[in-house]
Amino acid sequence: MTQVMNHGGGVHSIKVPIPDNPLGHTLVHVLDTGRGPVLIDTGWDDPEAWDTLTAGLTAIGVDITGIHGVVITHHHPDHHGLSGQVREASGAWIAMHAADTAIVRRTRxxxxxxxxxxxxxxxxxxxxxxxxxxxxxAAREKGGRMRTLPGLRAALPDREIVPGELLDLAGRRLRAIWTPGHTPGHVCLHLEEDHPANLPGRGRLFSGDHLLPGISPHVGLYEDPDSATETDPLGDYLASLERIGRLGVAEVLPAHQYAFPDAAGRVRELLDHHEERLTGLLGLLAEPLTPWQLAERMEWNRPWEQIPYGSRNIAVSEAEAHLRRLVKLGRAEAVAGSGPVTFVAV
Incomplete structure (x- = not known):
């Protein structure tokens, strides 16, 4: 299978594998600039992923030591995992939105x-x-944190991506669009240049995990043990989708699956999907349910009994994000005096 694709106009992508993950790979994009190639995301911190990344770069005539910079769409390990190793090999800078940099720092x-x-x-x-x-x-009693968890040694970025601003890339117009939802600091990157194949629209969009052609990305709670602020990630995500839909880009270059046109059409599909899902959850909440009970009853890509341990934590976080949206919309409420707290449709 071809690991490298030329998208034209000085943009390539490399399929970097994600170990033991149904997504299969992260599309690491390589953007030519006047000061040298810049990576958009880097892939999972894994020897096979590193070998695939460096081989892919070699195939397009780039040595890893020549990477000028790394722009990270969000902090997740299949995007930011190899950033530190790229910086060590090349001296490249790493840029990330401040909200996700804060998560990296807190985790470390x-x-x-x-x-x-x-x-x-x-x-x-x-x-x-x-x-x-x-x-x-039990794991806590045995000494703290599980060393197998990804992200414990993720690289601290040294540049901040400021929403709305053009990144400092010689000869390119790449503008940061803040799109919170999947993470609090997720950014899409708008390449404000004519499409190399003259497709109609306003340039191209590196969409990270925000906008994918066939997947609705995970939207769970923004976890911060030290914060009492109650966030609304699903509300953030839906508002971010609408912002991207208005850009009118010619083509989307996502971090998974494949490039596609008609961002606005895909945005509409996702907005409709989440509205249908929220409506379906209101049906489940005809009786009071805890977030865990709601997650057990929601539709996933497999029956609840087959969902692995760690994925159940992710699922209940997504259930909570949907509950918060329903409560904020006045369509559900917490049942007073319940413990664990239950929610019911109103």
């Missing part, structure tokens, strides 16, 4: 056991069964 600096304690308490609050929480408590 967290005390052993802090995250496990927070997650265990959070899961108890949303109604998770004791046998689901027990492994977290």
């Amino acid at each position: 600096e967290s005390e052993p056991g802090t995250w496990l304690s927070y997650l265990a308490a959070k899961l108890a609050t949303v109604g998770a069964p004791e046998d689901h929480i027990a492994p977290l408590l």
Whole structure:
């Protein structure tokens, strides 16, 4: 299978594998600039991924030591994982939105056991069964954090991506569009240049995970153990989608799957999908349910019984994000005095 694609106009993509993940790969984009090639995302921190990235660069005539900069759409390990290794090999700068840089810093600096304690308490609050929480408590007692978790040694960026501004790239017009939802600091990157194949529209969009041709990205809670602020990630995501839909780009270059036209059409599909999902959840909330019970009843890509342990935590976070949106819209409310707290449609 071809790992490298030439998108024209000084833009290539490399399929960098994600180990043991149904997504299969991250599309790392390579943008030629007057000061040298710049990567948009880097892929998972894994030897096979590194070998694929460097081989892909070689195939387009680029040595890893010549990378000028790295622009990260968001902090997740399949996007930011290899950034530190790229910087070590090349001296490249790394740029990220401040909100996601804060997550990277917090993850690196967290005390052993802090995250496990927070997650265990959070899961108890949303109604998770004791046998689901027990492994977290056991891991905490054994010395803190699980070293297998990705992101514990992710690189700290050295530049900030400022929404609305053009990035400092010689000879290119790449503008940052803040699109929170999938993460609080997710950015899309608008290449404000004529499409090389003269497709109608305003340039091209590196969309990260925000806008994908066949997948609705995960939207869960923005987890910060030290913050009491109640965020609305799904509301953020839907507003960000509408912002992207108005850009009128000729082509979308996402971080997974494949490039596609008609961003506005895909935005409409996703807005409709989430409206249908929210309506469906209101039907489930005819009776009071905890977020865990709601997650058990929601439609996923497989039956709840087949969803792995870690993925259940992600699923309940997505259920909570939908609940927060319904509460904010006045379509659901918490049942007073319930513990764990239950929610019901109004």
